[in-house]
Amino acid sequence: MRKIVVASIKGGVGKTTVSFNLARSLKRLGFSVGYLDADITAPTGSEAFGLEKPPDWELDAAADGGRGAIVPYNVDGIQFITLASHFGQAPAVLWNEERKIDAARQLLQGVVAWDNLDWLILDTPPSSSGEMQALYDYITDLHGVVLVFQPTDMAAADLLRTLDFLKFKTVPILGLVSNMSYCRSPLGESFWPFLSPKVDLAAICEKFGIPLLGEIPLTPDKKMVEQAFNQIASRLDGTKPVILKEDIFKRLIREGKKNLLKAAVRRL
Ligand SMILES: Nc1ncnc2c1ncn2[C@@H]1O[C@H](COP(=O)(O)OP(=O)(O)OP(=O)(O)O)[C@@H](O)[C@H]1O
Ligand SMILES: [Mg+2]
Structure with missing residues (x-):
């Protein structure tokens, strides 16, 4: 897997x-796919699938050597688990850090009875704190991270934090x-839809030796988005993951990129 x-x-x-579109594209390529909505505070996987409410959890008492496990919900042939099934629809999640970390551990270590997966996609929260660290600590045999960003300078500052x-x-x-x-008008003209300036994500990727897997337009056209993800999913199959070796902030300092540094928060 x-x-x-x-x-x-x-x-x-x-x-x-x-996460949702990659899961669907990999499924279309014939793979067996699982989607784990591991955003503990604000799980929105059910909405991505267009479900009216989070699926009820079904338990298999005999799974995991008799300790029991949750059976993933089958939605369009994708095995799906979301913590929204535990919380119910949309109440605030008031768990403390310790409890979130424990949930991350359980989700990754035997609580879910996945059935013969080729790919497992983990949708995660926008965070570098406890539960996100726990996801990386408890996941075994991680194939790799797919980063998602917009090409805005506001997002680029967070890209540096994420890489760090x-x-x-x-x-x-x-x-x-x-x-x-990018964005195109109905007449086919390109225009920039954000308040913050555009940055060259391809150049940033090249700088850090990270493959640019693809570019998705800002659009309500689901077919167009689907096609772009089909290409990304085929590309993923043959992509070799990279591990960053150099401390990116030391490198930016060495290269005198003070403007980027100003925008990025250093690890304390
Ligand atoms: N390429 C796109 N074109 C149009 N709308 C998009 C596109 N990508 C995402 N969206 C919309 O932008 C909103 C935010 O997307 P999404 O929920 O996937 O972001 P997220 O990173 O998972 O957010 P969070 O950090 O809260 O988990 C959603 O309403 C989604 O439908
Ligand atoms: Mg999300």
């Missing part, structure tokens, strides 16, 4: 959209998806 974590410290850039975090955790990176990358 190849396990992929879809991650970004920046919120709202499309982690859930990418992944370097710190020595986590393999499969590549980056540039989401909401």
Whole structure:
């Protein structure tokens, strides 16, 4: 089973959209796929699948050597688990850090009875704190992280934080998806839809030796998005993960990139 974590410290850039679409594209390629909505505080996987409410958990008492396990819900042939099934629909999650870390551990260590997966996609929260660290600590045989960012300068600051975090955790990176990358009017003209300036994510990827897996337009056209993800999913199959070796902040200091440094928070 190849396990992929879809991650970004920046919120709202499309982690859930990418997780959901990657799962569907890999399924279309004939693979057996699981989707673990591991965003403990704000799980939105059910909405991505268009479900009316989070699925009820079904328990298999005999699984995991008689200790019992949760059977994933089958949605369009994808095995799906979300903590929203535990919390119910949309109450605030008031768990403390310790409890969230324990939930991350349980989700990754035997609580879910996945059935013969080729790929497991983990949708994660926009964070580098306890539960996100726990996901990296407790996941075994992680194939790699798929980063998701928008090509805005606001997102780029968080991209540096995310890379710093992944370097710190020595986590393999499969590549980056540039989401909401461009926009076209109905007449086919390109325009920039954000307040913050555009940055060249391809150049940043090249700088750090990270493959750019693909660019997704900002669009309500689901077919267009689907096609872009089909290409990314085929590419993923043959991509070799990389581990960042050099401390990115030392490198930026060496290269005199003070403007980027100003925007990025250093590890304390
Ligand atoms: N390429 C796109 N085109 C149009 N809308 C998009 C695109 N990608 C994401 N969206 C929309 O942007 C919003 C945020 O996306 P999404 O929930 O996937 O982000 P996220 O990174 O998972 O957020 P969070 O950090 O809160 O988990 C959603 O309403 C989603 O439908
Ligand atoms: Mg999300």
